Amino acid sequence: MTDRARSIGIWRAAAMFAAFAFSYFLSALLRAVTATLAPVFAQELHLGAGGLGLLAGAYFLGFALMQLPLGKALDRFGPRRVLLAFLSMAVIGCMAFAVARGFTQLIVARFLIGVGVAACLMAPLTAFVQLLSPAVQLRLNSWMLMSGSLGMLASTLPVQQLLPLIGWRGLFWWLAGLIVLSMLAIACAAPRDPVARRGEQWFGSYRDIVVHPSFIRIIPMGFITYGGMIAMQALWAGPWLTEVVGQAPERAAHGLFFINLSMLVAFLFWGSVMPMLVRRGLDPDRLIARGWPVGVVVLAATIARGPLAGAGWWALWCMTTSVVTLSQPAVAQAFPKEQAGRALSAFNLVVFLGVFANQWGVGLVIDALSAAGLDRVECYQAAFGLLLFGSLASGAWYWWAPGTRSPGGALATHR
Secondary structure (H helix, E strand, O other), rough: HHHHHHHHOHHHHHHHHHHHHHHHHHHHHHHHHHHHHHHHHHHHOOHHHHHHHHHHHHHHHHHHHOOHEEEEEHHHHHHHHHHHHHHHHHHHHHHHHHHHOOHHHHHHHHHHHHHHOOOHHHHHHHHHHHHHHHHHHHHHHHHHHHHHHHHHOOOOOHHHHHHHHHHHHHHHHHHHHHHHHHHHHHHHHHOOOOOOOOOOOOHHHHHHHHOOOOHHHHHHHHHHHHHHHHHHHHHHHEEEHHHHHHOOOOHHHHHHHHHHHHHHHHHHHHHHHHHHHHHOOOOOOHHHHHHHHHHHHHHHHHHHHHHHHHHHHHHHHHHHHHHHHHHHHHHOOOOOOHHHHHHHHHHHHHHHHHHHHHHHHHHHHHHHHOOOOOOOHHHHHHHHHHHHHHHHHHHHHHHOOOOOOOOOOOOOOOO
């Protein structure tokens, strides 16, 4: 820990991390649960691939639309105050989802949930930037993502086993209660925010961020590759396993559990080794530049195998693509601390607009090609082939975007 972290006490810092991690655990569970519930919603609401994509994507739309005001609020009011305010909206969204009686009501409730959990990662990362050294930030960033993977694990087999007991409506009542519990933990454990800064326009300072060469360089990677990875993990891996591979929903839930477990292991790995890699000169920029082609190759092989590509192949793709998650701390470290909330939230906006576009877009492509008479497996292969092409193009931009590297090859930073 840094001197600032020690000044609040190591145990206080650990309690702060645990409280933040619990809220992000719940956020990730809510993000991914539609993959497990997809067969239930398809049967009860008679939804096609496009409808499922829209229902899942409504969360990400609400999440994305909050990112710019969220970033400004984090820099102006502080992470603790902002996160508690946002989570109150997540509680309302979960209760609305539990009592919804139609597809439109479910969409609105899902949108509210996305709004409410929009700060669950950005608020902790902003707090880490304010309190901790860059090396520790990299570690805790990965461990926060690991807590998200735990949430996505919980959205698979545990949810599948709970459904016969409490139903999906009861599940969302329980989630509302757990969010309230996380708010109490944050209120007790997180350091109090400083007095709010006043006198700034809400969006004026984003211009310096979005025109920064390092930010321009990472936009396609965040939108297509990072957003596509979350979209597959949170929704389309499930339908692939049931409709392409031909697995029963229970078996597909086991596959999703394995995929999310693999991501947990990947984030545990990054959190454990990043401080050592940084000391050896391997910063996030270099790791992303060297690692992204591996994920592209694995995705191409997965699509080509079609019905033979089970959960193991998607787990391998998610693990090899997880290197792009290092872009979040890289973006934060490319800007002064007083701009950290805005920089992180602006990039998160890019990522989650990408998730929404991938979730809904893949569904629309599948339905359109199916209506044109293509085999269902071919529809999925063609839709995911567009993601493959986009990932290849975004990686090429990351390699060759002009004027985005410092003389040493890394992202320029203000640390």
